[in-house]
Amino acid sequence: MTALSRRAPAEDGIATPEFEAAHERQKRWRGFLMALPAYAYLLLFFAVPLGIVVVYSFGTRTRFGTTELSGWNLESYEKLGRDLVQQVLFRSIWLALLTTVICLVIAYPFAYYMATRSARVRNLMLVFVMIPFWTNFLVRNYAWYVILGTDGPFSRVAEFLGFGPTRLLFTQSAVVMGLVYGFLPFMILPLYAAIERIDGRLLEASRDLGATGYQSFRRVLLPLSMPGVIAGSILVFIPSLGAYVTPDILGGAKTTLLGSYIVTQFLSARDFPFGAALSTVLMALMLAATIVYFRRGGRTL
Amino acid sequence: MSTSAGITEPRGWFRRVLQANAWLVYAFFYLPIVLLVIYSFSDNRNVGVWGGATLDWYREFANDEPIKTALGNSLKIAAASTTVSVVLGTMAALALERYKFRGRGFFDALLYLPVIIPDVTMAVMMLLFFAEAAKILGFSRGFSTITLSHIAFSISFVSIVVRARLAGTDEKLEEAAMDLYASRWQAFRYVTLPTIMPGVLGGGLLALTLSLDDVVITQFVTGGGWNTLPVYVFGLIRKGVTPLINAVSVVMLVASTVLVGLSLLAQRIRGGEPV
Amino acid sequence: MPTTSRNLGRHRARWLLLLAVLALLASACGSDDDNGDAGGGNGGETASGCEVGETDGDLALYNWAEYIDPEHLDAFAAEFGISATMTTYESNETMLPTITAGNAGYDVIVPSDYMVGIMIDGGFIQKLDFDAIPNASNLSDDFRNPSYDPTQEYSLPYQWGYTGLAVNTAEVGTDFPRSWDVVFGDFANDYAGKITLLNDPRETLGAALKALGYSLNTTDQDELNQARDLVGAAKGNLLAFNTDSSDELLTSGESVIAHVYSGDAFTQFLETDDPSQYVFFVPEEGGTRWVDNMAIPFDAPHPCTAHTFINWLYDADQGAALSNWNYYGTPNKASIDLLDEELNEFLTSPDVLVGGPDSVESIADTGDFETNYADAFTEAKG
Secondary structure (H helix, E strand, O other): OOHHHHOOHHHHOOOOHHHHHHHHHHHHHHHHHHHHHHHHHHHHHHHHHHHHHHHHOOOEEOOOOOEEOOOOOOHHHHHOOOHHHHHHHHHHHHHHHHHHHHHHHHHHHHHHHHHHOOHHHHHHHHHHHHHHHHOOHHHHHHHHHHHHOOOOHHHHHHHHOOOOOOOOOOOHHHHHHHHHHHHHHHHHHHHHHHHHOOOHHHHHHHHHOOOOHHHHHHHHHHHHHHHHHHHHHHHHHHHHHHOOHHHHHHHOOOOOOHHHHHHHHHOOOOOHHHHHHHHHHHHHHHHHHHHHHHHHHHHOO | OOOOOOOOOOOHHHHHHHHHHHHHHHHHHHHHHHHHHHHOOEOOOOOOOOOOEOOHHHHHHHHOHHHHHHHHHHHHHHHHHHHHHHHHHHHHHHHHHHOOOOOHHHHHHHHHHHHHOOHHHHHHHHHHHHHHHHHHHOOOOOHHHHHHHHHHHHHHHHHHHHHHHHOOOOOHHHHHHHHOOOOHHHHHHHHHHHHHHHHHHHHHHHHHHHHHHOOHHHHHHOOOOOOOHHHHHHHHHHOOOOHHHHHHHHHHHHHHHHHHHHHHHHHHHHHOOOO | OOHHHHHHHHHHHHHHHHHHHHHHHHHHHHHHHHHHHHHHOOOOOOOOOOOOOOOOOOEEEEEEOOOOOHHHHHHHHHHHOOOEEEEEEOOHHHHHHHHHOOOOOOOEEOOEHHHHHHHHHHOOEOOOOHHHOHHHHHEOHHHOOOOOOOOOOOOEEEEEEEEEEEEEHHHHOOOOOOOOHHHHOHHHHHHOOOEEEOOOHHHHHHHHHHHOOOOOOOOOHHHHHHHHHHHHHHHHHEEEEOOOOHHHHHHOOOOOEEEEEHHHHHHHHHHOOOHHHEEEEEOOOOOEEEEEEEEOEOOOOOHHHHHHHHHHHOOHHHHHHHHHHHOOEOOEOOOHHHOOHHHHHHHHOOOOEOOOHHHOEOOOOOHHHHHHHHHHHHHHHO
16 A cells, blocks of 8 residues: 555645545545445355355255255255245235335325424334334234234224124235234335435425426435335335245235245255255345346436 | 435325324324233233233233343343444445445345345354354354344344435535544544434334344244243243233333433433434 | 556455355355264263262253243252253244254253154254163153154153144034044034134144044155145135134134144133133044153253253152143153142043044154145145
């Protein structure tokens, strides 16, 4: 390193090409240093373990349910082509999409409203969104059990309104509702973070220039809040795709979803290679989709 | 705190719609919580059947050493993993949004993986990893392995939320501050940090929640004598949901609310300015 | 950009890549070793050579939740001047990997029958030193030399029970067949949407296999397919596949017929205003008798404490205290007379085991065929 690069640019103040280059270099170095702790952490405590899983996906299940790693093969990947796997996959994607869209529709106006309030109220609103989630998630799921059961408040209200007793428990609707409940904060947080920083004057300007409320939302607010929409959708879609406790509890485990299918492979079947192969492919697809989604979202800014 | 004018409150019917939506969202969030709190005082072993008011379940909780230990463990782990992941995750978000550096693309992808990975897969892989590492380093599983695993997934959630906040904010402000002879630290402390604070706060809350809720990963990486509350509750539920579990949840709710309240208060006192 | 900087950067990237690759390689090799251990078995052969009542450190118990009174555990610790801690699990399948990974730090674990077989085969539990467990002579003859541990060298039963059906007679009456037809036959159509089956591949397919007259440990694909179709056909009448709260769903009126574990059903009945309204039985075609066992992991840090704990629980008083707290059956014949009366009545009632003692089987590991069970259950659910 040259002596030049150690000096802060503000001290020099002269924008020579050499200085520009040194500044650039220094900036990269600083960025790298900032990323380093998390980078190193994730390499050691995530990438390396993940490597083990990928290695396992090429192994073979032994008679005892342990994994034989010598003699690499692709058998587990071949199993992915089964009809059963595809059925499970499509059903899960559909449910996860539905959950994401419902969350988005509920969370967007909520986050927008939050952003219009004073700083103190905003923080309070935020904390009050999170408080329910500091109870145990299993206990929350079982609370819904009571609410959605035949004798529960939901059924009572339906009866009162003349629909007759309605048991929502152990239906697909209960599963979607449970997922929406569980993942709504994951949508609200990034949306709020994105909307809160938008300059309100831009919206006012658009209205002053004759845009309707809808136009001003569609052309100004939505594009500016896109990073939040994207981050929120991903934080909701992906975990709902892998969720298994909520579908099992509220849906009565009557259909198999991807999350419980993977759990079955790792636990009941003790077929680590197949579980690992399923996870590896799922993650590769999701990662590709996520990156594409983010890049496209970034460009619309 | 915000450097640009915020969005002004809408008026008329639109405002009422937004308000109604907000109240409905809160009603949705708190309906099961209210029920949970009510039944924690119910004198019937089955949740959902009201048996008259009692404090027995809280008394039982107070005498139940395993549950109290598990609750303490959960709070310790959550506090440690939230603190570390907020710092690392925020730094990562800043680096990715503000700087170009080698390995950025790979890092970007690496940061998404913990969000994408199914719980059980992460659980199995962390177990295999710690088992291998223990052969070389000879540690036993427990507090450290649970906390390390929680940090591994929390960093990503924090950085995603902070990045959503950072994307598109103007870095010229910091440059201006430095032109005005603010040190790099001062520029960060008085310009950048206030700007991204809502993101950091949101990310931190998310990390805390994830840590307090995690069952699957924890039960694979735990070891001799180490139980967290969710793992214990998961086991209890096999024997049926009793109001004892509700009472525990209520205590957990109060404990974490106090924890967050105190940290917000501390921040306000230190920062001299409401966040 | 000056070339020096670019080189520097590239250098760094290469360095990192190298590190990552090295780390990956190291871990991959490590896993190979691990597999060697797993196959060969570290444990198995070592008998501890502990004295009766000897302790070599604190006890770390890895057990199902609410399976022992914490005060009971403390009493053991106090008696021997050590401390005892407990970590809980909720399925055999989550317990197994944590033990096989090694270095889990547990002294005593409580695997179910088929899991004992798996752990013996894999070398994950060690032989017990029966010289250090003189109280093992209290074991009932019924539980000696079980199929999963035929020479009774590795495990001693902890508690036991049946899997069968629980029926709300206020809704169904008392005049129904004591048969699996109640859930798999035409009879079930009258109670559509009021029936639950366990959400467990081996138990539920096992019930269907029994209903068809086969062994619940079959490794015949054709028999398994028939069972799968039977479960698939019954799905239309089901409220849910549920393991954790099937007993509560029954007593809350949400269901009227439930596939349940005997202990869960029994304790749940006692919570209601009128326990006699409910009956539990193992259908005449037979069902599961499950046995949870105490065993010592191959790398248990304190094997002598572990032996002492097992011996202590096989004392007549301690065995009775265990059952009177968790309300499951005791395998300890010296404890039977000390059990609560209602518990003893339930365990010995002839109405419970309709098909007689020979009709019940324990679930055994089926080796490679386990994946077929998992797949069949997924297919049955659709």
